[in-house]
Amino acid sequence: MKLIHKVKLNSYEPYPKTINLPKESRILHVDYQEKISTSDVSMWYEFDEVNKNELEPRVFYMRPTGQLFREGSKYIGSCVLMKGELVVHIYEEILEE
Numbered sequence: 586m587k588l589i590h591k592v593k594l595n596s597y598e599p600y601p602k603t604i605n606l607p608k609e610s611r612i613l614h615v616d617y618q619e620k621i622s623t624s625d626v627s628m629w630y631e632f633d634e635v636n637k638n639e640l641e642p643r644v645f646y647m648r649p650t651g652q653l654f655r656e657g658s659k660y661i662g663s664c665v666l667m668k669g670e671l672v673v674h675i676y677e678e679i680l681e682e
Contacts, residue, residue, distance in 0.1 A: 600646035607632035615662035
């Protein structure tokens with residue numbers, strides 16, 4: 586069976602940010618949730634329930650429009666925040682094994 590969970594990414598926190606997700610988690614969607622906060626982005630991910638206790642570090646970062654981002658990073662999605670005054674783009678840094 587698969588599960589869907591979410592984590593919050595705060596646009597005011599320093600990035601990159603390491604988040605421990607269950608092994609082989611797949612990012613589904615990122616979006617702003619109006620009722621939660623004007624600066625938080627929610628990120629939903631799915632994973633196999635057999636992996637729920639086997640965590641692996643994943644590195645994410647946000648960049649506003651017009652800012653540099655690391656080459657080779659995987660684009661996750663974009664969110665409009667603060668009533669359209671800020672658009673952030675979420676990337677995952679691909680860690681070499």
